[in-house]
Amino acid sequence: MTTGSLLDAFLDALLPLRPRAVWAHGSLAGGDYQEGRSDLDLIAVLPGPLRPGTVRRLVVLHRGLRGEPLAAKLHCSYLAPDTLDDPDRPHLTWAHGHVMRRPVTPVTRRELHDFGKVLHGAPPGGLLPAVPQGQLSGFVVRDQRTFWRPAVDKARLWRQDVWVDLGLLTFARATVTLREGRLISKREALTELSALGAPAGVVEDIARRRYDAPVPATTDWLARRAELTRAYLGPAIDALVTTYG
Incomplete structure (x- = not known):
């Protein structure tokens, strides 16, 4: 189907x-x-x-x-x-x-x-009421501060594809929304991640699994990917929340 x-x-x-x-x-x-x-x-x-x-x-x-x-x-x-x-x-x-x-x-x-x-x-x-920019920005900051930032400290989560993908892509999309007041797609977010200094190997890993033929990941890569993602995302969220919160 x-x-x-x-x-x-x-x-x-x-x-x-x-x-x-x-x-x-x-x-x-x-x-x-x-x-x-x-x-x-x-x-x-x-x-x-x-x-x-x-x-x-x-x-x-x-x-x-x-x-x-x-x-x-x-x-x-x-x-x-x-x-x-x-x-x-x-x-x-x-x-x-x-x-x-x-x-x-x-x-x-x-x-x-x-x-x-x-x-x-x-x-x-x-049918739906309009969304004021302040309401949108306030939600994005809260989501980064109260959901994603505590999640970064839970190491076990970040060996899973879904957490790596959503954590990084949501951060990139949040950055553009707060900076420019607009929403972007996940494909656009991948490009933005590179510009924001996210680990290149992790960004390439997300792109390959989303748009190309995925390659089975080794246990070593899953551990390394988790370390790279957490080391980048924690400080990046802190800086974003400080700037826009």
Whole structure:
């Protein structure tokens, strides 16, 4: 199943719940989507409160897609019209194979306004409040200070691809957002990392795994990569937060 056919199947299953809108953000909307590697990040606005019966139907919907090759990467947060305004409010979300609750952050909201992809219904500008620059910048600084900086001190995390990739790419994207007031793609963030002095071997490793044929990593490289990433990222986040916090 291709990305397009998976999205069609998802929308067909969701339409009986009469969504007012379904949008894509992240890589799919930003033009940097890599099938089989990138997540499918979606937002659905349903017509009313998410009552227990609706939640059960959504769980059944997502479980029904589990057999499809790309379905594990399809994540969707569900909002109602009266819950759109608060960027700190957690929303029902299907991600990583189960239900959770998490906010639709100012970064996601700005992505939707700037380049969100409409899959069904109304465009983001017709439903979502605008994101003031101060709100966006404040969130980015807090995210770097309260989530990413403490994570750098947890050495065990940084032997995993996902932490290296997201940690460095999120830092580069945060830097550009704070410096220039705009959002960039992960591909652009790789170029920015080089300009910011990130370890060249680690940047090349991320690019190869994301865009080329990945090479199996040795235990020695995973350990060395973790050391290089943490040694760079800790001071870099500290400097960013000092400058813009």
